[in-house]
Each structure stands twice: as C-alpha cells, then as structure tokens.
Amino acid sequence: MKYILRINMNDRSYRFEDVPEKYKLLGGRGLTSNIVYDEVVPTVHPLGPNNKIVFAPGIVTGTNASTSGRISVGAKSPLTGTIKESNAGSSFPQDLARMGIKAIVIEGYQQDDKYWLIYIKWNKEKGMPSVEFLPADEYVGRGLYDVFPELHERFGKHISISGVGIAGERRYLNSGIVFNDIDGRPSRYSGRGGLGSVLASKGVKFIVTDRSGAPRVPLADPALFEKGRKKLVDALREHPITKPGGGLNALGTAVLVNIINEVGGLPTRNFRSGRFEGAAKISGEAMAQMIKERGGGRMGHPCHPGCIIQCSNIIPNPDGSEHVSVIEYETTWAFGANCGIDDLDVIAELTRLSNDYGLDTIEMGGTIAIAMEAGLLEFGDGQKAIELMHEVGKGTPLGRILGSGAATAGKVFGVIRVPGVKGQNMPAYEPRAIKGIGVTYATTTMGADHTAGYTIAPEALSSGGQVDPLAVEGKGDLSRAFQATTAFIDSTGHCLFIAFAILDIPTGFEGVMEECNGVLGTNWTVEDAPKIGAEILKVERKFNEAAGFTKAHDRLPEFMYYEKLPPHNVTFDVPDEELDSVFEKM
C-alpha cells in the first residue's frame, strides 16, 4: 500500500505521505503500535491535543484472503493509560487497503466544539484517494441506528463507515469506534479501551470511505499469495471450530457459553462464581433455538465480505423482526451471566443500546455488574439494567458514572471487587479457574484482554494443544506464546479466529505466511510469526513503561488472590515470578 494519510484536525488539513521504509512490512496492530510509539509521548493525556489515533488495515486486508477484513485502531487509551490496539471486522479497512491507504493518522484537537465527517473517496482521474471534511454536527447527540441509514442515504449503500456515538461525544472512558457490518449496521466495534473518545476529542464524528473504482491491492507475488490463500481456506474449512456448519458458524461465538460454564470459568454475578445456573438460556444453542422458533434472525452471518467462518448472528424479536446484531459470547456473558441475567431478549436490548450509543459491551456489562455489586439494582434485574443503559444514553450523572467503565464506577460507588487490570474490566473467562488467561490479563500491554493471548484455546477447547486450566505450571510460557503469535495475527488483518485452524493444521499457518509473503515480497516462515509478534509487544511494552507501568500493574485485582471462586473454590495462585517471566523471557 502506498500512503499514510495524515490528518490534522486543528485546521482540517491532510496529506498523503509515502510509507517510510521502517513501516513497509507492518500492518494492523504492528503498524498502529509502532506509529503510536514513535509519535505519541507516553505521558500525554489520552483525551488531550497530543494524543494521536491511528487506523490501519492488516497486511492482507483488501485482498481476497479469507477472513481478513480486520482493522486495527491504535492510540493511548483513556481507559487504561496504556498503548491500545483494538480491532474489528468490517468492509471499512478493505476500502482503505483498496485505496492504497496503509494507515490514517489523526492528530490535533477539536476546534470550537464542532464535529466533522471525513469523506475519503477514490478519485479516478487522479488515481488516488481524495479527502473532504464535511460538517457533522447534524449527527451529534443521536443514536447510531438513527444516523447510519442517513449516511447510506447520503453517500450510497456501498460506502463504509467508522466513527463514534454519543459515548465518544461525551468522552466516556467506555466508548468504542464503530464500523459498519456487511449489511451496513453500526454493529462492529473496536470496542475496548475508550478509543471512541480519542477520536471524538479530535472533533471527528465519522469517517466515510467510498472505494468505487479503486484498483486491486497490488501483490508482490500473486502465485505465492494464491497458494497461501488456498491453504488457509482449506484449513478453515476443515477445522471443527471454524468450518462451515462448525461451532462458530452454527452457534456463533456464544457456542462458548456452555463450554466455559462447564469448565467452571464463566464469571457470574461480578465474578462471584465460575458457573451460572442460567447459562443454557443465554448460550449459542439458545440463540439458534430462538431463531428457529421465532423465524427471522440468522446464525452464520459474516461481519465483512470474504469471511469463511461467519460467526456473527442476527437476533430476532419475539415477532421475528430484527432486534440486534450481534450478540457475541463476551456480550451474552457481560450482560448475562456477569449480571445474573438469563433473558436473551434483555441481553439483546442491552446490546442494541450499546451499539446505538457507541459503547463496548464487555466494559458496559462489567460496569452494570459493579452497579449491582454496589446495590443500585439486584443481580438479575434486567429491566432495571435497561433503565440504567438509558441513563448512559441520556448522560445523567448516573449515566456518566456507568459510561466511565467498571474501574471508575467502582471508585465512585466504593466497590472494591472490581475485576479489572490496568483499568480495563476482564472479559468472559475467570482467571482463577483458567489460569493461563489470567496470566494474559495480568501481563498483556492492553489491560485485561482475552484476545491478547487466548490461552482458552488449549485450556478449554483442546485447540493448539490441551492444557489443564487449573494448573499453574507453564502458564507464563503458554501466555507468552499466545501473546506473541496473536500480535502477529493482529497485524495480518486476519481475524484471530483463524488461530484455531492454523494452530492445529500446520498447512494453514504456512498459508498465512505465504499470503503475507505474496503481498509484501518477504520470505517469512511460520517460525517468524511469534518473533514478529514479540517485536510488536516489546514496542508496546516500552510505551507502557514510559507511561508509568511497572510489574506492580501486571497483577490481577487483589480480591482474586484471597477470595475463593466456586465451583472449584480456587484463588489465583500463579506466582508473581511466573507473571513477570512473560516479558522477561520474551
């Protein structure tokens, strides 16, 4: 790809820069993290004028490589204070890649409280993209489900959209970057870390892309690329988790509910238990059954064009009309088990409101659970939870607290059982019952994040090996290996879910490397993947260290060290030395 598009919102200027040599082999997370490290002073205020936000499609994004429509968004996070990369699947990065844009770097600051829409369109005459800044104040203060159709009306059905909801406008620490799904819904999110508020702090409301007429992504070695592409497709079509009709496709990511509940690692009622008596009612199986019974809705829905796995879903109302897309595993957990709620319709409505306001569902569910812990409502009270979400939308003082994420809400409500690391609430896997994921939560550069080193694969899914989730030994090595490989996958533009297939099917992994080599002209092998990933992690770690993070922050919340988790009645007993070994041995 040819350009880095640098936009300065102080004066709404932009320029297309040549890609510096040092960034040429980077994409996705590798690129966002390196640009943030190179250009942002680690001690800046995340919502101040000196932070920057970077959008980067992955290395193979925009090609016809399967399941590769991921975009990385990077910045210093207002939620965690760390460097942050949060990625999503959408046609948006495919548009950028097709227009030759390797990254968008947005700097400067909102002027006169005004919001802008950045319209990036392929200019056929010039053979390069054009950029326009259009006033966007008309979209401010409104729900994204209201605004997205207007944007499609105005710019066409074929465009892609990124932007922020009212959560970002209000500078909530919980605010995501929204992307369109395959049908144009505001439902795909770079949710974690409050990056929506960073974008909003620059005065950017939306980025709309129109790649019409843009050429294909150039390939250094088309034959090699095609060879690799086929190997990966074959692996994805073969693996039981990723294949058509397989676990993810048939039941969505919520296929995990019953599995993780069985393991005793489904955090329930703000991490008071690892097993939820209502698990079956909020599971992927229950969603599939609901779709079948009600008509309408859909399992096996793709988030972006070209995905084989197709793990998204559309959840229907009782009358079969569409309620919301998508309820992921982490979402049905966050609003379900973690809040003691076993009603899928309630979970669907909480999800819809999150999408509409521009919130991360994991952080939002975690925060409602904190409100429950604080006694504002009972665990399990779905209707009251929906009312709280409306407060978030309205921006009342209570809504502002809840929009601030679990760690801040915990401080405001005086709750000490806040299951977060570095200010980010833990997702849907109990680290006391599944120790490897606890090591990832503690040590990842991102704050508590399952995607950063998904040891769940071997600890609960027998993928990429088989490891006792309750065992302590070796979990530092396990997490390190997953974190390094993940940082690489997050750079390719592939969805992390390819990991199931490529960890178990060696030719699949070879295929990914051949795809990258086919695009970049490199000679990477499978062995290079974790090395490339480790280099990215080291850059992120250096940023965090300069921002003031130490080993003391690479720990789980104190209560998990002394409070026993049912049903296994276990604490988090991975020694500090094991946690520290993750980066010391990298």
Next chain:
Amino acid sequence: MKYILRINMNDRSYRFEDVPEKYKLLGGRGLTSNIVYDEVVPTVHPLGPNNKIVFAPGIVTGTNASTSGRISVGAKSPLTGTIKESNAGSSFPQDLARMGIKAIVIEGYQQDDKYWLIYIKWNKEKGMPSVEFLPADEYVGRGLYDVFPELHERFGKHISISGVGIAGERRYLNSGIVFNDIDGRPSRYSGRGGLGSVLASKGVKFIVTDRSGAPRVPLADPALFEKGRKKLVDALREHPITKPGGGLNALGTAVLVNIINEVGGLPTRNFRSGRFEGAAKISGEAMAQMIKERGGGRMGHPCHPGCIIQCSNIIPNPDGSEHVSVIEYETTWAFGANCGIDDLDVIAELTRLSNDYGLDTIEMGGTIAIAMEAGLLEFGDGQKAIELMHEVGKGTPLGRILGSGAATAGKVFGVIRVPGVKGQNMPAYEPRAIKGIGVTYATTTMGADHTAGYTIAPEALSSGGQVDPLAVEGKGDLSRAFQATTAFIDSTGHCLFIAFAILDIPTGFEGVMEECNGVLGTNWTVEDAPKIGAEILKVERKFNEAAGFTKAHDRLPEFMYYEKLPPHNVTFDVPDEELDSVFEKM
C-alpha cells in the same frame, strides 16, 4: 511512650504491644510511614481488608512543648494509591501520648456493615489504658455537627474524638479523618488522601479518648527538654509570621491570599489564572474585618491546647452567631478563587458542609471547580456550589462523583484540565508561577501536597531565604531540602508552621532538637533533622515504587506544560531531570 495499640476489627480484639526497638525513636509521620511500609503490601486495595491505618502522635506531643499537638494518620491512600501521611492538630494525640500510646494500628475489616466506636480511657487501677468497642450505628448517616455534641454529652466535655463522617461511610475517595478542635468542634482534619474511607472500611466510626488521670509524658532529660522548649517558644514569639499578633495570629493562614495573589500564584477558576480579581474579598484581612463589623467570631484561635501561633479562626454569620471554624487559606482559596467565588459567607457555608460530611476542603473545592469546568455550573455561582455540596451529603450519583475527588470527577465529566498529581488535586499555589512548589507537587510521595515541601516560604514569604518564584534553577535542591526537613518536623508532633521561625532563627531549630533529645535521650543536632527526614522519605518512596509508581508519575499534569498561565504567561518549565534529581540526590 510505652505501647503500640493494635486493634483488629475482624473480631474487635486488641492488644497493647511493646514498642519494637526500631520504632523507639520514631513518632508522627516517621512512625506511621514505617509501620505502613513494614506491614502493608503496597499493591493491596486501599479500601480492602489488607490495608491498615495508623494513628501516631509526634515525638514531643503530649508534653508542654509549644504547638506540638499534631497527629499523623498513615495508610495506603485510596485517592492516590501511594503511601499517605496526613496530619492535624487536636487534643486527641495529646491524649494518646499521655496514655503512653505511641501508635494505634487498626487492621481487619468491617463486619456485617456495622460501625463501632473505640473508647480508649485511662484506667487508674491498672495504670494503663483500657479499650472498649461500643456500637456506633446510631451515629451513622448523620452530620458531624449533629453527632459531636452527643458524644460530648455521653462521654464528657474533656474527651477527644477522631472519626469519620458520611464521606467515609460512603467510601468517598475524598474523605478525611476528623478531630475535635479546642472547643470540641468537628473541625480539624487529616483531610488529604481519603483516609476517612480507610478507617470506615474497618468499621470504625469514632475513636474517643479520655486521658483523665493519666500521668505526664516521661522525659529522658527534663532539663534539656525545658531548655529546648524555651528556645522554640522564644523563636515563635519573635518571628513576624508566628508571633502573637503576627501574620498568622492576626489574619489566620488566609493572610496568604493577598500575598500569593500578588505573586501571581493564586490558582483561579480551576488553575486558569494566577490572579483573582476577588482576592481581597476572601482574604484574611476580609475575615478580620467581617469579624470586627459583625461582632462574634474570632481570629487567633488555637486548634489545640498549648499553641502559641493560634492561627485558626471562627467565622460569624451576618448576625454575629458562629458560622464555621476554620476557614484556612487553602479553604478560602479552594472554595473561593479556584471556583471564582468571592463571597466569604458562601465559602463559610461550603466549609461548614465539608466539616459536617467529613470531607477535605482542598479536594472538594478542586472538584467543584472541575464541575464548573465541565459546565455543570458557572464559575462564581456560589448558590449552585452549595447545592452541589448537598448532593455530596445526600450521596446522589452526582454527589458520589463529586465526593470522588477531582481526578475521578474529571474522568467522569470528560475534563482534561485536572490539576492534580498522583490523583490528588493541587492546593492553593500555582506551580507555573511558583516553580519550587511545583517540584514538590510532582515529586512528593504524597501526591500534590504543599505541606510536603513548602518552598513557598522562600519563594513568596522571604522565610528560610529568598528565592525568585519564577526561576527554574536550583528548585530541585530547594524542594528536596524542604521535603526532608518537613518529614522530620512532621515526626516531632510540631505544627509545620514552626518552620517559619526555626528556619530563620537558629536557636529555635536547636530548641526543637533539644526537645526531642529531652524526650528520647538522643543527641540529635540541627544537621540531623533533614537526614532523619530523608530516611522517612526513602521508606515512603520504596513503598510507592513497589505500588507501581515511577518517574512518569513525578510530573505535573500535561496541560501545565503547554498552557500559559496569566498574569506571567508562563508554563511549567522545570526539566524532568530537575524533578528526578529530588530523589536521585537524596
């Protein structure tokens, strides 16, 4: 002193322990910080079961040394996450010292949401103190002005009281430890750092002391002590700032308003200017004039028996009846200049409400200023500010936000101009206009704290030397010297205000050392004072490092590096290396 009184609130047990050899020469801050360092794991949750809270009178407290009725309270702070020592003047530490209690260490955790009153009384028969635990739920949820008279009714006029208000009960990050003043008012505070919530988290509502019949504090060398005592008294009576009728006595600490305003260092409207057009109306001079005109009230009021300086005040209502005691300089600044409010009656009411609820006035004023910055009310709107304080008292969501201190309120409201360090809001001196105090704010182990190294003395008051406030050079050395000497003074039990006299009058400083030697049997000289202080600071620093603090936290908020402060139009331009030199050269 003979005992360390260790109380465990898990089972309301206690024991009187012998003072370990290593603590024998410590008192006040030196003792609280060492006990916290020795006994509290730095990564514990400050409001969890594994934090401890320590009360320690100073080395000479309880003797007839002048101006020595200070108590240090130490714990890991919920506001800052650092070690914390916050001290106040009251008869309470004099009671402890007379009963032979060198420190109270409170550990364990609140059980069954119940609160207790710890009643410590001298037992003449046994010749030692007795301890009782009395149910205190009847005092919960009520204002301290309502409860204190009941406690005096119940236990006698001569008792001393420490405890928490509703701010602590609600676990606000802004919550102080209250102490009685000389007339029994709930008006003396170990205010900073949220220690009230730590005490409340143990289930302790009040500690009541009755020393009736207790012997004098034993002296190792009574003659030497008396010699030192007289030297200090002479110095205090001679120095223009501390002498009877001098600056502090005649006009209270608010004598500083006009002085610091003239320097251009009076932070105004959330640190947007260094000069307040309404300064004269909220000054010590204005308070004295108000008292004169209205009748009632009083300047030159002592906070504890045996103080020569007597810098406290009682502010009258328009009809001459008592409104509140005390409006300190930092208080009239926090609710006044920093909120753009120039009405002393409004400031008095905001102060009274803070005392009643158990809040730190510096943090509270700073937080109201953040609410003003966020647009919840206009700068200068005193009536609305009073309404907000009632919200804090009621514990509404808005009140909870405001009770969480400026840093958290800033996060919730999306305000980036938060003038704090390590989560604690800056007090009444603008670091851009008075650089030395900026070095102290940045580097002290306490979060932004003027008392930790009061370079204002030479930078604005020509005391302890004379230094250009706007100069950068040498400010690291200056702050280090003040921080070290302060840590020593905070350990003696003397009020920090003796520093004016002892820094300018060498015999006064000698007197302090002779007092200490007279109590302890040591041979300390004036040269030992900063060395002893530095050792305390190093212990505090070690705690903070293990808690996760680094150089990156020893910085002022970013906006002060790029936003120019009127009237001098200066940024904070002390280089990082100068800041780092404070501890590197210690």
